[in-house]
Amino acid sequence: MRYTPLTQAIQGETVDAWDIHFKATSLKEKDDSVIVLSIGDPDFDTPPTVVESAVQGLRTGDTHYVEIEGREELREVIATAHQSRSGQVVTKENVIMLAGAQNALFASSMCILEPGDEAIVLQPMYVTYEACIQLTGATLVPVAMDKHNGFCLDYTALKNAITDKTKAIYFATPNNPSGLMLTQDELQFIADLAIKHDLWVVSDEVYSQTVFEGQHISISGLDNMAERTITLNSLSKSHAMTGWRVGWAIGPSTLIKHLSNLSLCMLYGLAGFVQQAAYTALTDPEALAESERMRTTYQRRRDRLVKCFHQHNNLSCITPQASMFLLVNVSETGFTAQQFAESLFEQQKIGVLPATAFGACTSDYIRISYVVDDQQLEEACTRIDNFMAQISHEMRLAQ
Amino acid sequence: MRYTPLTQAIQGETVDAWDIHFKATSLKEKDDSVIVLSIGDPDFDTPPTVVESAVQGLRTGDTHYVEIEGREELREVIATAHQSRSGQVVTKENVIMLAGAQNALFASSMCILEPGDEAIVLQPMYVTYEACIQLTGATLVPVAMDKHNGFCLDYTALKNAITDKTKAIYFATPNNPSGLMLTQDELQFIADLAIKHDLWVVSDEVYSQTVFEGQHISISGLDNMAERTITLNSLSKSHAMTGWRVGWAIGPSTLIKHLSNLSLCMLYGLAGFVQQAAYTALTDPEALAESERMRTTYQRRRDRLVKCFHQHNNLSCITPQASMFLLVNVSETGFTAQQFAESLFEQQKIGVLPATAFGACTSDYIRISYVVDDQQLEEACTRIDNFMAQISHEMRLAQ
Numbered sequence: 001m002r003y004t005p006l007t008q009a010i011q012g013e014t015v016d017a018w019d020i021h022f023k024a025t026s027l028k029e030k031d032d033s034v035i036v037l038s039i040g041d042p043d044f045d046t047p048p049t050v051v052e053s054a055v056q057g058l059r060t061g062d063t064h065y066v067e068i069e070g071r072e073e074l075r076e077v078i079a080t081a082h083q084s085r086s087g088q089v090v091t092k093e094n095v096i097m098l099a100g101a102q103n104a105l106f107a108s109s110m111c112i113l114e115p116g117d118e119a120i121v122l123q124p125m126y127v128t129y130e131a132c133i134q135l136t137g138a139t140l141v142p143v144a145m146d147k148h149n150g151f152c153l154d155y156t157a158l159k160n161a162i163t164d165k166t167k168a169i170y171f172a173t174p175n176n177p178s179g180l181m182l183t184q185d186e187l188q189f190i191a192d193l194a195i196k197h198d199l200w201v202v203s204d205e206v207y208s209q210t211v212f213e214g215q216h217i218s219i220s221g222l223d224n225m226a227e228r229t230i231t232l233n234s235l236s237k238s239h240a241m242t243g244w245r246v247g248w249a250i251g252p253s254t255l256i257k258h259l260s261n262l263s264l265c266m267l268y269g270l271a272g273f274v275q276q277a278a279y280t281a282l283t284d285p286e287a288l289a290e291s292e293r294m295r296t297t298y299q300r301r302r303d304r305l306v307k308c309f310h311q312h313n314n315l316s317c318i319t320p321q322a323s324m325f326l327l328v329n330v331s332e333t334g335f336t337a338q339q340f341a342e343s344l345f346e347q348q349k350i351g352v353l354p355a356t357a358f359g360a361c362t363s364d365y366i367r368i369s370y371v372v373d374d375q376q377l378e379e380a381c382t383r384i385d386n387f388m389a390q391i392s393h394e395m396r397l398a399q
Numbered sequence: 400m401r402y403t404p405l406t407q408a409i410q411g412e413t414v415d416a417w418d419i420h421f422k423a424t425s426l427k428e429k430d431d432s433v434i435v436l437s438i439g440d441p442d443f444d445t446p447p448t449v450v451e452s453a454v455q456g457l458r459t460g461d462t463h464y465v466e467i468e469g470r471e472e473l474r475e476v477i478a479t480a481h482q483s484r485s486g487q488v489v490t491k492e493n494v495i496m497l498a499g500a501q502n503a504l505f506a507s508s509m510c511i512l513e514p515g516d517e518a519i520v521l522q523p524m525y526v527t528y529e530a531c532i533q534l535t536g537a538t539l540v541p542v543a544m545d546k547h548n549g550f551c552l553d554y555t556a557l558k559n560a561i562t563d564k565t566k567a568i569y570f571a572t573p574n575n576p577s578g579l580m581l582t583q584d585e586l587q588f589i590a591d592l593a594i595k596h597d598l599w600v601v602s603d604e605v606y607s608q609t610v611f612e613g614q615h616i617s618i619s620g621l622d623n624m625a626e627r628t629i630t631l632n633s634l635s636k637s638h639a640m641t642g643w644r645v646g647w648a649i650g651p652s653t654l655i656k657h658l659s660n661l662s663l664c665m666l667y668g669l670a671g672f673v674q675q676a677a678y679t680a681l682t683d684p685e686a687l688a689e690s691e692r693m694r695t696t697y698q699r700r701r702d703r704l705v706k707c708f709h710q711h712n713n714l715s716c717i718t719p720q721a722s723m724f725l726l727v728n729v730s731e732t733g734f735t736a737q738q739f740a741e742s743l744f745e746q747q748k749i750g751v752l753p754a755t756a757f758g759a760c761t762s763d764y765i766r767i768s769y770v771v772d773d774q775q776l777e778e779a780c781t782r783i784d785n786f787m788a789q790i791s792h793e794m795r796l797a798q
Contacts, residue, residue: 001599001627002566004513004535007657010664045460055454061444063642099498099644102667110534114403131664135509136403167401200400228400243462243671245498258406265409265530266665268501272642274670 009134017357020341024351031349035372035380038351040176040324042240043371044297046277047290050239053280057273066272069260070097070248074279081282082233082250085208086218088226093253096260097270097278101206101234101247104259106132107266108230108249111258112168112200113138120161122153122171123359124178124327126204129170138167144361151178151318151361153186162193168200169193174207174216177358177367178327179302179320184217191222201229206247209238209291211322212299220250227252237324238291239281246270246278298324301370301377308381312388314395324370327355331364333391341366347390348383408533416756419740423750430748434771434779437750439575439723442770443639443696445676446689452679456672465671468659469496469647473678480681481632481649484607485617487625492652495659496669496677500605500633500646503658505531506665507629507648510657511567511599512537519560521552521570522758523577523726525603528569537566543760550577550717550760552585561596568593571603572618573610576757576766577726578701578719583616590621600628605646608637608690610721611698619649626651636723637690638680645669645677697723700769700776707780711787713794723769726754730763732790740765746789747782 021038028034045051057063069075075092083090098104105128113119115137121129123142133140143161145151158169169190173182182190194201201219208216220229234247249259263269281287302319305326309317314332330340337354344350344366353369355362370377420437427433444450456462468474474491482489497503504527512518514536520528522543532539542560544550557568568589572581581589593600600618607615619628633646648658662668680686701718704725708716713731729739736753743749743765752768754761769776 001511001597001651001654003510003653003657006513007510007660010657010660039464041464046457046462051457051462054457058445058450058453063445063450063640065438065440065641099666103665106665111402111406112400114405128664128667131660135661135664198400241462242464243668245666245668245670252400254402255400258402258409261406261409261530262534265527265534266502266505267498267644268527269642269644271644271673 006135010131017338017354020345020351021353024345027349034349034351035376035383036351037368037370037372037380038353039371040237040369041242041371042237042294042324043373044240044294046241046244047239047281047287049284049286050241050277050281054273054277057276062272062276064272066269066275068264068269069256070095070270071272071275071279074275077279077282078248078250082218082231086231087221088218090250094256095248095250096256096263097246097248097275098259098263099245099247099267099270100236101204101232102128103245103267104232104247104249105129105202105204107259107262108202108232108251108255109133109136110262111255116165117167118163118165119167120158120169122169124175124355124362125170125359126172126176127357133170141166142359144359145178147361151180153182153189155189158190159193162197166197166199168202170202170204172204172206174211174322176207176323177325177355177362178318179323179325180318181211181214181216181321187217187219188222191219191225194228195224199228201225202232203229204232206232206234206237207323208233210295210298210324212302212320214321216322230255235278235281239287240294241281244274244277246274298370301374302326304377304381305368305370308384311385314388314392326368326370327362327365328368329364330366334395337364337366344384344387348387350380350383405534409530416737416753419744419750420752423744426748433748433750434775434782435750436767436769436771436779437752438770439636439768440641440770441636441639441693441723442772443693445640445643446638446680446686448683448685449638449640449676449680453672453676456675461671461675463671465668465674467663467668468655469494469669470671470674470678473674476678476681477647477649481617481630485630486620487617489649493655494647494649495655495662496645496647496674497658497662498644498646498666498669499635500603500631501527502644502666503631503646503648504528504601504603506658506661507601507631507650507654508532508535509661510654515564516566517562517564518566519557519568521568523574523754523761524569524758525571525575526756532569540565541758543758544577546760550579552581552588554588557589558592561592565596565598567599567601569601569603571605573606573615573721575606575722576724576754576761577717578722578724579717580610580613580615580720586616586618587621590618590624593627594623598627600624601631602628603631605631605633605636606722607632609694609697609723611701611719613720615721629654634677634680638686639693640680643673643676645673697769700773701725703776703780704767704769707783710784713787713791725767725769726761726764727767728763729765733794736763736765743783743786747786749779749782
């Protein structure tokens, strides 16, 4: 049977990079000593008050069709929170609930990109961006952050990437996998370009509640950016709710209307009991305190890992400002990222991700997710130390 | 800002028809005497064992990322049930879980339709088909069932609608809004055409567990149809789980792989606790018995309504074989369907849907959903009697 070109456009995921992850999770089922640091899924459980809110909804029959855009009180809470953080003036008319930030990325792309368009994406970029952009028929134009300069924005590269076909600029801040945030100056530069060339900006801010240092800035709050910015967010990371599939898009009300039409034929709304849980996550003091405890725990884990990697001369680690990931440059070890990850798994049963999947600029890096408890993390550091000692020994022998 | 042509393609919903529904649900909040017969949302609650299964999943932390295609044991149960009903030989490799049959319709269309294609849809058709097909850039070619012949398949019209651009034939059996099922002969005719012209067939079978008389037949089970048939189904209607957003597509394993790639960037899987609930819905004896009780209840309500409408000379009612809907021809009253629905709402506070939204062949009809309890249904019949008495009186005066 014949399939559409779209089915080709969504096959682009760099599969090799995930091999070790799949091996690690598979072995983990049989061998508890495997340490899986290769996935962006929090080890925490969803805060209990959030769970009980869904239970309450389920048991009281909140299992019927709901408003396609999502419930008003939930969208109002999201609007208020976004306005207070970003400075962008928004109401519930600027918010639509969707099945996760991934779904919001997908749906937004369908509303703004078409065949012939170019969409610039700042790299490193999360792997599913490729499919979301390409399935619209648009071309993804990667612009690498400057890996020689702490992964700052490469102003010249971004400016030069814009053509008369450019329709949008996509980025994630804080970034997955780097954990770095775009600065005020960088965002202003992007905003100026977007305004000058009449471009959409898609700002993925799913890690904006998991910030350790510095201040997260939403580009939507910069002057004249509200009309052209789509802000994506979710509860997956902030509240350990990855599996719930609840997120949202914030943007101009016309966009929200289009997204609502799309949701009508794509999803037909989001479960009411999930929306009740989302409301609790964003308003209940215990749920918010739990989210804050997760953040400080990630910070403590990050500090432990950074300390570990700084001890090894052949590794250089970018200290993330946010998220649950960090990048480690392994090129000085003589291994490629893929080889390093494979060896680390084979010799030490630690699963990490070669960061090649996130773009060429991180091809020398591995991504480590700190989504294991302190004990496992300590054990991981010990094994990494042992692994590096072995490598150093072999390097000396080879000289 | 510029939006894509897709945003125009998904605006096609016939909005007028829903006006009365929105008015009715809005007034219902203030005035409990309003009877809403205009929506396809069961008045039943989800079976308690299904709810408790989700509760169990939520409370035991089944809130993390899951397999994109859905859990193996769930897909196996669905495959086994489909095979035993349809005769089509399938395994879990032929099944993918998606966020409702609506989402499965959307995603399947993206994998098989592209600009320039034509997709035939048998009318009456559910309203969101238009958007799902048009957003791919394909053209929807409606083929009306024969309204002068009990809404049987119009063999000639279907045959004549096929061009060298035709890529697929879509239909729902049992049908919403008619509640009628395609017969073995009709399905064989469609199958022969599909094989001859190498077409996909998309068979929406969400009402296949709500059958009162006759036998539901899956076209996927006919000779040589497995390779070209996409069967859509869900738990929304069979288990009163509309708001849960859980459904699936069954088709060739290559299609399932494409749908899996699409789900990766569109949804990133379906909540684990929802999948646990779905598994319970399909396997737990109490849940299945509850589903069966719903079916017999719909049948009792259908009988009551059919009896009501048969008493009125100016109304003719198509007795549905399945579903939770029935169609009533109101043309003999001198009203259009829209006028009839408006008057019925204004005079008797009953919300029904003009069936114009479902295609030209049902423009003389109103759709009635029997999703209210016996007491309300009895009251609705009384009010309809009163309304018709009033109409007859006015018609006599006018003569």
